[in-house]
Amino acid sequence: MKKQSAKPAKAHKKNRNVGIVGIGMTSLSSHKEDQNQPEMIHEAVRAALADAKMTLDDIDCIVHGNMELFEMQYQPDMWHVLGSGAYGKDEYRITTGGTVGATLVCAADNLVASGLYDTVLAIGFEKLQEGNTTGGITNMADPLWFRNIQTGALTGTTAAMMIDEFGAERAKKAAMKYRILMDKHAMLNERAHRRFGLEYDQAEDLMKTSPQLVGELRLIHMCSQSDGACAMIFTHEKKAKKVSKTPVWIRDHITVHREENMSNLYAFEKPEMTHHYAARKLFERNGIKDPVKYFDVFEMYDPSAWWGLDWSREFLQLKGDEHLRMLEDGEFDLDGKLPLNPSGGVIASNPIGATAMLRPAFAALQIRGDAGGCQIKKPVRHALASGFGGTLWTVLMMLEKDLDW
Amino acid sequence: MAEFYGTTVADIFNTMPKRFKPEEAKDEDIAIGYECKGEGKWKVTIKHGTIKVEEVKGDLKGCATTIHAADAETFIGTTLGKIQAMDALTTGKLRVVGDVKLLMTLLPKIFVQYTAPEKKSSVVAKDIISTITERFRPDKAAGVDMKVGYDLAGEGGGKWTIVIKDGKCAVKEGLAKDLTVKMTMPAEIYVGMMLGTISGESAFTSGQVKLDGDMMAAGATSRFFNKFVDPNAKASEAEELITIKVTNSINCRFATGTAYGMWFKGLKEKKFLANVCPKCGRTQITPREICAFCRVRCNEFVELGPRGTITAADVVYFASPDPLTGAVRETPYAMCWILLDNASPQEAFCFDIKREDLPKMKVGARVRPVWAKETKGTFTDLLYFELDK
Numbered sequence: 151m152k153k154q155s156a157k158p159a160k161a162h163k164k165n166r167n168v169g170i171v172g173i174g175m176t177s178l179s180s181h182k183e184d185q186n187q188p189e190m191i192h193e194a195v196r197a198a199l200a201d202a203k204m205t206l207d208d209i210d211c212i213v214h215g216n217m218e219l220f221e222m223q224y225q226p227d228m229w230h231v232l233g234s235g236a237y238g239k240d241e242y243r244i245t246t247g248g249t250v251g252a253t254l255v256c257a258a259d260n261l262v263a264s265g266l267y268d269t270v271l272a273i274g275f276e277k278l279q280e281g282n283t284t285g286g287i288t289n290m291a292d293p294l295w296f297r298n299i300q301t302g303a304l305t306g307t308t309a310a311m312m313i314d315e316f317g318a319e320r321a322k323k324a325a326m327k328y329r330i331l332m333d334k335h336a337m338l339n340e341r342a343h344r345r346f347g348l349e350y351d352q353a354e355d356l357m358k359t360s361p362q363l364v365g366e367l368r369l370i371h372m373c374s375q376s377d378g379a380c381a382m383i384f385t386h387e388k389k390a391k392k393v394s395k396t397p398v399w400i401r402d403h404i405t406v407h408r409e410e411n412m413s414n415l416y417a418f419e420k421p422e423m424t425h426h427y428a429a430r431k432l433f434e435r436n437g438i439k440d441p442v443k444y445f446d447v448f449e450m451y452d453p454s455a456w457w458g459l460d461w462s463r464e465f466l467q468l469k470g471d472e473h474l475r476m477l478e479d480g481e482f483d484l485d486g487k488l489p490l491n492p493s494g495g496v497i498a499s500n501p502i503g504a505t506a507m508l509r510p511a512f513a514a515l516q517i518r519g520d521a522g523g524c525q526i527k528k529p530v531r532h533a534l535a536s537g538f539g540g541t542l543w544t545v546l547m548m549l550e551k552d553l554d555w
Numbered sequence: 556m557a558e559f560y561g562t563t564v565a566d567i568f569n570t571m572p573k574r575f576k577p578e579e580a581k582d583e584d585i586a587i588g589y590e591c592k593g594e595g596k597w598k599v600t601i602k603h604g605t606i607k608v609e610e611v612k613g614d615l616k617g618c619a620t621t622i623h624a625a626d627a628e629t630f631i632g633t634t635l636g637k638i639q640a641m642d643a644l645t646t647g648k649l650r651v652v653g654d655v656k657l658l659m660t661l662l663p664k665i666f667v668q669y670t671a672p673e674k675k676s677s678v679v680a681k682d683i684i685s686t687i688t689e690r691f692r693p694d695k696a697a698g699v700d701m702k703v704g705y706d707l708a709g710e711g712g713g714k715w716t717i718v719i720k721d722g723k724c725a726v727k728e729g730l731a732k733d734l735t736v737k738m739t740m741p742a743e744i745y746v747g748m749m750l751g752t753i754s755g756e757s758a759f760t761s762g763q764v765k766l767d768g769d770m771m772a773a774g775a776t777s778r779f780f781n782k783f784v785d786p787n788a789k790a791s792e793a794e795e796l797i798t799i800k801v802t803n804s805i806n807c808r809f810a811t812g813t814a815y816g817m818w819f820k821g822l823k824e825k826k827f828l829a830n831v832c833p834k835c836g837r838t839q840i841t842p843r844e845i846c847a848f849c850r851v852r853c854n855e856f857v858e859l860g861p862r863g864t865i866t867a868a869d870v871v872y873f874a875s876p877d878p879l880t881g882a883v884r885e886t887p888y889a890m891c892w893i894l895l896d897n898a899s900p901q902e903a904f905c906f907d908i909k910r911e912d913l914p915k916m917k918v919g920a921r922v923r924p925v926w927a928k929e930t931k932g933t934f935t936d937l938l939y940f941e942l943d944k
Contacts, residue, residue, distance in 0.1 A: 183798055310918075
């Protein structure tokens with residue numbers, strides 16, 4: 151892996167601290183035909199307002215986002231005014247792909263931190279059942295070259311590389327253990343979409359018989375397609391302390407892109423992955439030497455079991471098979487050293503425009519102690535949340551319980 | 556035979572010939588095996604627009620693809636769309652040996668979607684009779700003076716007299732002696748007529764309904780009453796969720812710009828043209844205007860390949876739509892990352908491999924491009940790569 155040599159990114163110069171004071175989400179499910187888009191969004195917005203003990207009068211600005219082409223509808227923010235409450239308010243629409251939910255949180259943080267707005271409501275949503283996700287991703291790929299060969303978001307290359315590195319038996323076992331761990335977490339999270347009740351003794355059978363999608367990426371490894379919305383309310387330190395007993399502070403975040411062209415990902419000489427770069431820079435500038443030790447929870451955007459497992463090494467700056475050992479030793483379990491995706495992750499629930507926002511949302515609920523059935527038992531003070539999209543985009547975010555960094 | 560969602564596994568197979576669309580299957584020649592644990596096995600043979608459905612004892616033989624359901628609930632649920640097929644496939648409750656995409660492509664094309672038989676109404680004659688006074692329309696019965704007797708045999712039946720007089724209506728148990736007309740029939744026929752599932756005329760013609768007295772009066776009674784509405788049917792109607800189906804088809808045109816323009820110009824001449832970063836020396840394929848790492852323009856073009864080495868290989872089994880045609884892709888196919896000769900080591904090139912070479916394809920294998928007969932300077936010029944033996 152060759153480290154990239156872009157100029158070092160500086161930490162955000164925050165004008166003032168920003169706290170998350172309201173979190174609302176709908177249930178996450180395969181179909182929401184009982185609600186149209188504004189109705190679904192309204193449910194999340196109401197829940198966030200209730201959580202923050204606020205009304206729409208307290209909201210100065212709304213940021214709104216999804217992957218518009220998944221539902222093939224332009225200016226959804228206009229339609230959604232009926233449910234978002236943006237009437238008469240400033241509103242921004244953001245669409246960055248899989249990362250959009252995380253980018254919404256970054257934008258809301260920046261808008262409040264800068265002093266442009268005091269209180270910002272961010273809304274991420276998707277109704278994947280209303281469109282065709284794989285068709286959408288395929289049809290939206292680089293029109294000049296990659297579109298002719300794109301297969302949606304499916305790739306077996308990571309599986310092949312992990313099998314090559316760790317041997318077929320260990321790699322396949324680990325991917326299944328990761329998958330079943332995510333299902334076990336989802337079973338504890340009443341909001342999760344897919345809760346199968348899988349047991350570890352099914353691993354052997356499923357790794358052989360689950361339909362192959364691409365190479366060793368099988369249906370069982372892949373994330374769901376879900377409907378759902380998430381809304382979060384952000385405000386500045388003074389107000390956050392006033393309105394909330396448990397504000398969750400956004401410490402820092404970083405966004406890293408690759409080129410839009412995927413050509414140079416899988417040659418013999420591989421570039422530093424965006425996840426690795428993002429984590430390296432974010433930890434460097436915040437003085438985090440040992441992320442596994444520092445963080446109490448990591449909500450990772452894990453589109454498949456293979457990617458989730460492989461990316462844990464990149465994000466946590468692990469070496470060799472450290473990530474496999476952490477998984478095998480139960481360190482990613484709810485009571486492990488660093489609980490990974492107590493929510494069940496993206497594999498369990500994936501309404502794409504909301505997915506990357508659900509990561510900091512679930513992480514913040516863990517910090518507050520409000521995560522319900524999937525609450526980590528020991529105190530959660532430091533959380534890490536990631537977003538992923540497109541041809542490798544990374545958004546990585548640090549959340550804190552206390553303003554003490 | 557276990558029943559789920561108001562139907563059984565046998566119902567689904569029994570209705571298959573009726574739901575079959577011969578025209579859509581005229582080019583098909585395939586045998587599909589079905590196994591539903593606890594229910595049985597079936598073999599469905601489709602050949603040039605004909606279908607044969609047979610229950611099989613013992614092994615499923617001679618089937619190109621077999622579909623296995625863990626239980627009747629899974630099989631019926633996924634057939635009706637009550638259970639997500641994707642979820643059932645994910646957990647292994649539904650398993651396909653052979654061609655998985657049959658489920659998504661062929662079957663929906665050649666069969667009319669199965670729907671559970673209409674649930675028999677739980678309404679009995681007595682329930683209908685009890686609503687007669689509230690359904691009475693005095694405006695239609697002005698000046699009418701008659702007594703209609705119903706003698707309904709069987710479950711939920713009984714004997715009643717409907718008295719219509721002075722714009723009023725009353726129902727009395729038993730049959731009055733001075734009836735204008737008496738109707739005798741099985742109670743279920745009466746229910747069917749009232750719900751509209753049985754035609755009154757044919758029930759009368761076939762002798763299921765016997766009339767005694769003034770026939771004209773019997774025919775006239777229906778207009779004195781509002782139509783009976785099945786309260787159960789009404790409930791299911793209210794639950795219907797309305798969705799709109801739309802298929803979009805959009806023609807697009809994209810400008811290539813200079814760097815990509817050179818690439819397509821190269822394809823026309825059956826050449827792979829990359830541009831070189833003057834700072835780091837990497838060969839960008841496909842070419843981009845600048846090197847994103849060094850942030851400098853890349854104006855120099857070099858020819859790569861045409862042969863190369865596979866650096867990573869993906870065999871795709873999932874039948875995603877081909878964005879160029881909208882049709883479902885034929886699977887399996889391979890997507891390979893190829894390092895063309897003379898390319899810098901991090902710049903692999905992604906493309907398809909010849910279908911026949913799939914079994915022998917591996918990382919490190921040498922490949923060569925196969926071009927279209929006529930190259931036009933577009934992405935269809937390059938057909939695929941094949942193993943370079």
